[in-house]
Amino acid sequence: MKMLSDNWISEGWIDFEYKKYLLLAYLKEVEQHFGDVKLYPPLADLIRHYHKLRELETNKDGLRSAFPKRVVGIDHKNVKLRKEQVTGEGELMKALDEIIAFSIPQISKQIEQGKSIYDFIEDNLEVEPVGLSPLYQREGYVFITLEKSADVFIYSYQMKLFENSFEKYRGIAFSFLRKETKSLVHTYEQIKLDLARSNQQLPNPATWRVHSSNVVPLEESLLPVSKRILLRMIA
Secondary structure (H helix, E strand, C coil), rough: CCCCCCCCCCCCCCCHHHHHHHHHHHHHHHHHHHHCCCCCCCCHHHHHHHHHHHHHHCCCCHCCCCEEEEEEEECCCEEEEEEEEEECCHHHHHHEEEEHHHHHHHHHHHHHHHHHHHHHHCCEEEECCCCCCCCCCCCEEEEEECCCCCEEEEEEEEEEEEECCCCCEEEEEEEEEEEEEECCCCCHHHHHHHHHHHCCCCCCEEEEEEEEECCCCCCHHHHHHHHHHHHHHHC
């Protein structure tokens, strides 16, 4: 889907009706994705835009530097160009207030819709270990299965520690290995045994099965929700 630029408010023509048009066109695409039960990337994108708008609402001065300017002279003392706003600051801030006041509830409404879909998917997921679980859980395998399907989507997983300027937090990465078919002979336990034989570094790998009782898009919905659930269980 076509994403909304992180700087969509300050880019281009700063006009309430124009920005309203951009936002509603973007939200229409999000609505279509949610209608197809596709959560990501739209939900994460909406949340990011919501937080940025909240920051602008409490500190609009941070946007002034992004407004279009024109060169009006040279500051010889400080050796830099002197610039001024192309449009009057009061007019820009008024337009900004209107854009923020309109955008926040619109995006918030879409986020709530996305969260409802997320909760629906999560409530219909079953997570269980395959065989005996080892003490070491930082890496292993995940079997993704769907109701009324013998397909088993096999992923390796690895816990990771991420760090930014403010905090450290855990994450989990999935890597697709292959798809197999479950049968009376080829059971989940047998698949796990085959994986252990092919990777001697994990003789008894932590292995989880995530089963969805509803058929939902794998990449856009089932995998992201599965990651969050598994991360909570392991961490």
